[in-house]
Amino acid sequence: MIRGKVRKELSLILIIMLIAALLTGCSDITDITLKKDGSGSYKEVLTVSKSLWTMASEAYGSDEAILAVLRAGSPQADIQLKDITEDGTACKQLTMSADFKDTEAFQKAMSMSGITSVKFSSRYFSRSAIYMPMEDSQDLNDTLIDQLTTLIGDNPELLASLTAELKNIKVQTTITFPFAVIDSNGKLQKDNHTVIWDAQKLQQDQQTRLYAVFDNKNSNSAPAYTGAVDGKNYNSGVTLNIDSKDLLNKVTVNGEDISSDYLFLSEEGVYKITAADVNGNSSKISFRIDTTKPSVKGVADNKAYSGSRTIKYSDKGSGIKNAKLNDKSIKSGTVVSKKGSYTLVVTDKAGNKKTIKFKIK
DSSP, X not given: OOOSHHHHHHHHHXXXXXXXXXXTTOOSEEEEEEOTTSOEEEEXXXXXXXXXXXXXXXXXXXXXXXXXXXXXXXXXXXXXXXXXXXXXXXXXXXXXXXXXXXXXXXXXXXXXXXXXXXXXXSSEEEEEEOBOOHHHHHHHHHHHHHHHHHHHHHOHHHHHHHHHHHHHOOOEEEEEOSSOOSEESSEEOTTSSEEXXXXXXXXXXXXXXXXXXXXXXXXXXXXXXESOOTTOEESSOEEEEEEOXXXXXXXXXXXXXXXXXXXXXXXXXXXXXXXXXXXXXXXXXXXXXXOOOOEEESOOXXXXXXXXXXXXXEOSSSOEEEEEETTEEOOTTEEEOSSEEEXXXXXXXXXXXXXXXXXXX
């Protein structure tokens, strides 16, 4: 038995994510029309067997409770649920449709979980998952696995039904563009403006990005970065966006090839990133994330000493920027013997500060 309102909400989210978001961010069939200014409309249709939907509905409480959660998450969308028969099977069909005013709103429409990056211009379109190294996403994955395990343990019949449906579910995204398409990793239609992407084919080709090219002339402009500055040190996570006038062809992070133009990085270390577009224009950026305070030896916070102390400090990350004792600069290895109260502040190049207050009696 699933316990508590929060667990029920999380269970529902997991079901929807598993069916919809984890399968390339699309639930069954998605049809999108884009205009030149980035506005447009989308219609997303999820069709599942009535038996599976009923189990999810019972786990959450009711159909209306499920719809209430979805409407709260997408207030701009018209969300409808109806009974249909497909290939002789009784099904539930969930339809979400809405107009969007710009690319940012379109990005939200393309991913219920909000984990995709969308780029659209008169030259190309691309949609890719946001890149997070394994360490950054591990906590989220562990949480989802724990919650899913709890749900499955309470309802093994749901697992069997869900697994069977996932093997056969058809996940397809169709986008009609305002520009003629000259290249794409989807199937171009006869009108030269519409492309259909099939999730199973993308998976077979080991591709996670959707793209369509409208203009392949060389812009002679290298990819640019926002969110970080080359050579800088940061004491918190970095969200890096790669803007490119031509479609990106290859992005590497510390030698690893990735398929994203939007990165969230939080683990400590040096990041060396290279981006190259389809016309060979490339650029590089390097920076360090250092969230650890400098190390200090010889004195400890809120301690009193009866004799002289030798203060030593170091930093294994970005390095020491400065060290001050009672607002005066000191070098590592300085001996302090004069009686009094002291405040030592050691700052590294990323801005992490170690503050120690002590006394010599």
